[in-house]
Amino acid sequence: MGFQEIIGHERELGILKGLITSGRVPHAFLFAGPDGVGKKLVARAFAAALNCESPGGNSCGLCRDCAAIEGGSHPNVMEIWPLDKPVDKKGERDPLGLIRIDQIREVQSVLRYRAERGTKVVIVNGADRFMPAAANAFLKTLEEPPGGSVIVLVSSRPADLLPTVVSRCRRINFRPLSEGAVRAYLIEKKGIAPAEAGAVARLSDGSISKAAGYIDEGWLQKRRDVVERLLSFGQNDADEALKFAEELSKRDDLEETLDFLKSWYRDRIVAFEGAPHLIANTDMQRRMKDDRVEDFNRLSSSFWAVEEALRNITPPRNGNRHLTMEALVLKLSGALLM
Ligand SMILES: [Zn+2]
Known part of the structure; x- marks a missing residue:
């Protein structure tokens, strides 16, 4: 997905494009903001922009790099999520899951060598959900960032992150989408009738995933x-x-x-x-x-x-x-x- 397909977030995209064109992309980012507003999509589009040859810090969404990143098969881009935690004594799973040490070891081994071309990007979803050992290992990676790589932490609860992690990241705050943007998305991308799209957009607090939930x-x-x-x-x-x-x-x-x-x-x-x-x-x-x-x-x-x-x-x-x-x-x- 190219930047041009992202709904809203013009300010945030402007900042990211500016960093790419100026050649001063920090090693780590924190994308913070409510659930369902598109932080993850922007993170993937940003990973594409860092690997696509389009001018202006953009991603074209069409070239081999962009297509592979969208399909989750590009060797430069890795994405991790918190995993279910099956260890509770009552046998109950933590529905949100946690990021574990073996996932961070995998991240470290991916980042060990520079990419032959382009930029290695690791996207950490649910970055407020580290297990303690994983958080410590990850902090080391943030402290000594491997060259030619970018880490993007994505979180809807940034207050739960360790201050030592936050302080090493360039923070980009995502706000809820406007009602008009959600409405336009529902009409154009989901084929919802305008009156219904308007009602869902008002209910959804600027979150596309909340809106999709109401429809589903x-x-x-x-x-x-x-x-x-x-x-x-x-x-x-x-x-x-x-x-x-x-x-x-x-x-x-x-x-x-x-x-x-x-x-x-x-x-x-x-x-x-x-x-x-x-x-x-x-x-x-x-x-x-x-x-x-x-x-x-x-x-x-x-x-x-x-x-x-x-x-x-x-x-x-x-x-x-x-x-x-x-x-x-x-x-x-x-x-x-x-
Ligand atoms: Zn491209």
Whole structure:
């Protein structure tokens, strides 16, 4: 992938290109910033730019070097990740894994000799997750960087890195992508309809991986279904409403669902007050119009009821999910217990 295909991060790419063209590329970098904004992609494109013959510190994305780096088969570029840790006494794996000493030995042996041409690049993903022995060995590599090589540490939790490691790196801070950039990515690269792309972009806090997660899990449809069910109950449908409450209480994504319901009522308040451009759930705008006319007080008390329910089921309260959902669904749907 060439620099030109990276979404956003113009400032960060500018810094990296400037370093390449000036011939003053430091030996070690720390790419710090939230998950899913593209740090890893930039690290790979940077590795390509250091090995591609394109002018201007760029990577063309097309030559043999660029293609091999993209395919993970270039001899100059090595990438490591934290590995699962299977040793827990209960037999549980650390889901995030750790970087181990044998991985660092491999890095050291790769960096021992200069590349015949181009620059050797090691990308360390999850660089905040070293095992202690690995961290010590790695620190030695950073202290005596082999010539003609560049190490890129990638971390979404840079505060967890050893200060001695951070101080040896040129730090590049990545910020969340703009809502517009995520939206454009979803429309252009993923073929998502504009109204849905807008809704996902607002939900995703500037993270492409978060946005992709929402789409993969069918989240857009799930939340539409929740609203349709909730609006389908009349005064006499208490039984149905209680059944729905029970279903909700068993959902793994109950907290996200309640977060969504808050945004739904917030949207309706915003629409009610005549500011439809501020609506987050843009794909459901039509539904808001079709919905029966509500008054402000009812919308507002619905919003706060969802907020209260969310607090009730999460720490420190950890209240009964089933009872909480029953009270909430009855209140929101207006169904009456006879
Ligand atoms: Zn190239």
